Amino acid sequence: MIERKMTDILSKLLMHFVLLLFAVLCLVPMILTISISLSDEQDLVLNGYSLIPRIFSGSAYQFLFKNPAALITSYWVTIRTTFLGTLLGVLFMSMAAFSLSRKDFAWRKPIVFYIFFTMLFSGGLVPMYMVVTRTLHMQDTLLVLFMPIMINAWNTFLLVTYLRSISFEMIESAKLDGANEFTIYLRIIMPMAKPALAAISLLLSLRLWNEWYSALLYIRDPKLIPLQYWMQRVMNNMQFLLMNQDMMGGGASSISMADLPTQSVRMAMAVLAAGPMMFVFPFFQKYFAKGLLVGSIKG
């Protein structure tokens, strides 16, 4: 009996250890990044990075906000695409999911297949590029940053799975009262689907907030560069400057480089880019366990 208790305690300890270890792995990179962004540049260059700033300094953020035009432009692009894409995407996907969750919808199966097939086969990068640039002429528009991303088969099926769990009798009784399908969707189903809608909204807004690939392909206009892509370009330019400095072996350029807090600025950018989403998360979290289950497609 005592032996059994001992192994029980040991296995509990081991389980807590695994959970804690993984939590530390998730958190340390973020703590390090924040710490570097708040550190003094000279100290970083001399003594390397540390998990807690040895000398506090806000100079990296000051540097970024000294010429904030590009930063603000890219923030504004990202805020608009995230907002519009999430709103329209979740609206359209939930409308379709409502229809597809109805067993009495005659065209359910062909439409499910139509959506499902996009998960299995695609035209690939080049034909997509052709359609966007030559057929739809959407290069250098805000639309291209969210339209192709906002509808996604997987998320639609997540919603279908959730909506199926809502009782059919509710719908039947509403119909007897003379409601049409649009009213049923809007007045009855949507309020009941809040957990799933919240989960999908979060996933989609994350996806849109973090988007840089479509900008890499389709955006040349500096006014339409989203946050993540702007950041990638700044990183690139810094790398370029640093390499040039190495090649010249000091000299004139290294003096100007010393003034530029490159280490802490990089990390400050990362903090500014990731920060807003971190604040949003707690509001969505309680819906997560319920909203994320997908069943077999045919069901």
Added chain:
Amino acid sequence: MNTIPKIRKRGGLGHTRRNVELLILCLPVIIILFLFCYLPMPGLVLAFKKFRPLEGIWGSPWLGLKNFGFFKSTQIWLVTRNTLLYNLGFIVLTPILSVAIAIILYEIGNARQIKAYQTIYFLPHFLSWVVVSIMLYAFLNSDQGFVNGIIVMFGGERISWYTEAKYWPFILIFMGLWKSVGYNTVIYYAGLVGIDPGLYEAASIDGAGRWKRTIYITIPMLIPLLVILTILGLGRIFFADFGLFYQLPLRSGPLLPTTDVINYYTVRTLMISRNYGMGTAIGLYQSVMGLVLVLITNWAAKKVSGGEHGLF
């Protein structure tokens, strides 16, 4: 929504009216998927053509199989090998780690702790690959990086991480898992919450311990979800998670032997050499291989489970 006029109900046509209304609700999704998923598909004929911008896709001359000449280059085999090995690593390791952690969370059973852990585990999923690449740079940059700092502290030599290709398979697998395991843990945990507690009670009465309960109840309950995610993963095995391979190595040339993947190769054919025919041909190769794999694994999963599990 309120402005949509009410269609008057006519006897006998109730079914048609309902179907039309439900179809209208599907239209936005149908149209957008048509534009961005189906409209590009006919463009695949470019794989067999020499693209001339002025003549368009349909006017350009046929080229037979010449665009598939990339199969003769050693590079395509290198990027294919890299893509397949990385994805295989993820397909195997992600579910093992995520399910293990989800089960441990479930066994702990303390609501407060579960919520805290879930929040923390989900955080890496919040970051874009650009942000992760900056964080990784904090660890690996050769002068001030955190990792080299530790190596030097223990008397070792600094490693120039961004020029030594041999370390990157481990780095990229680790980072890929770092970003995805937490998110998958949350999904599998959601799957576990749905299990009927009665099953566990019955098992306890029969004297089953923690291990037996996990092996005979928990894991079998997760199998449908595992099968779906694995089949989908295999369907994407020829497509790398582009950001991981494009952003994290900071596009450093010396790292390409171990970090180059098919997607990056295609992007270069499109953006740099502007070889549309070959780019399309590579995409066709990826899509067809993915489709074949999905069909085979789905068939196999159904065969093994006697038609019970599978994606479709």
